[in-house]
Amino acid sequence: MTRPVRREYVDGRFGQVHLRCAKPVRPGGIPLVCLHMSPMSGRVFEKFAAEMAENRPVFALDTPGFGMSDPPPAPPRIEDYAASTFAALDALGLAGPVDLIGYHTGAMTAVQMAADAGERVRRVIMIGAPILTPEERTAFAEHYRHRAPQADGSHVLRRWQGFYHHHHRPGVSVAAINDMFREALLGGNDEWWGHAAAFAHDLTAAMRRSASATLVLATGDDLETQTWRAEGSGENYRVAAVPGWGHGFLDHHAGEVAAFLSAWLDGPAGIVPPTPASALGPRYPAADGPFGPASEPEPPHHPERNAG
Known part of the structure; x- marks a missing residue:
């Protein structure tokens, strides 16, 4: 049975934190x-x-600077996102252990929280594990770097093309993708801060420090290759192959995802529950690397102009 989802604000480390x-x-x-x-x-x-x-x-929190949460005064680190989340949990009165589910950058934050204060984190679910090689860090940082707004809107078109590439799949309408795309624009001119924090973060070191039981979902998305590097990270890590889900699965298969993850959260940490039928489909789009298409031509890159 679904439950009503309500919105509220609490005070956090960098101002107000919006949550559902x-x-x-x-x-x-x-x-x-x-x-x-x-x-x-x-x-x-x-x-x-x-x-x-x-x-x-x-509780689904908006990261500081994204959604409707107040931004930090300067580009943060993953450690700052973790500290901010703990502050929000304090404001919510959640002093006891909680379970965490993090998506990409959020997965990094969740693991960092477990590493920093394991007594407050029982179990962790990672949707993707951005375990990057040095070469990949450079490539990802370049691909997702800050791009100054352009009068012709080409900067928005570039982001739309990548978003559509990763979210389009059979049965998903353009209108549904467009409805979610607006969330990607709420970071404004500082939307690159989250990616910058992620690509500067040593996730592997944080994973070694975390003792929380962790389930890693390999959803067949743009971090599929990197996510499978989590296999063998330690006794407290399990990787679940769910390649048919991909981006948008939390909307398209909410009931099956909830049943699957509830079974793991409430059951033995070392046993992955049976894979839902929706997760067994083919990866879509086909395995073609982490980056989608971008509009061309792209404006020249002038770091001294685009750093703000």
């Missing part, structure tokens, strides 16, 4: 805190939260 929350009819259950990818918002978890809240409270 859904709660079960009967109080109880270990809270689940949801951390989105950059540069999106907690809205990506909305349908999932409504399903997941049958037996536990669910």
Whole structure:
């Protein structure tokens, strides 16, 4: 049974933090805190939260500077996002252990939280594991670097083309993709801050420090190759192959995802539940690297002009 999803604000480390929350009819259950990818918002978890809240409270936070949360004064690190999330949890009165689910950049933040304060984090679910080689860090940083707004809107077109490439799949309309795309624009001129923090972060080191039981979802998205590097990271890590999901799966398969993840959160940490049927489909788009197409030609890159 789905539960109503409501919105509220709490005070955080950098100002107000906007969040969505859904709660079960009967109080109880270990809270689940949801951390989105950059540069999106907690809205990506909305349908999932409504399903997941049958037996536990669910909180989907907007990262500082994204969604409707106040921004930090300067480009943050993943450690800053982790500290900000803990501050928001304090404001919510969530002092006891919580479970975390993080998507890409959010997965990095979740693992960092488990590494920094393991007594406050019971289990972690990573949607993708951005475990990057030095060469990949350089390539990702260049691809997702800040681009100054252009009068002809080409900077928005470039972002739309990449977003559409990764979210389009059979049965998903252009209108549905467009509806979610607006969340990617709420970071404004500082939308690159989340990516910059991610590409400067040593996720592998944080994973070694975390002792929380962790389930890594290899969803067949643009970080598929990097995500499978989590296999063998330690006894507390399990990787689940769910290649048919891809970006948008939290909307398109919310009920199945909630049942699958509830089974893992409530069951033995070392056992991955049976894979849902929707997760067994083919990867889409086909395996063609982490970057989608971009509009051409692109404006010249002038770091001294684009650094603001």
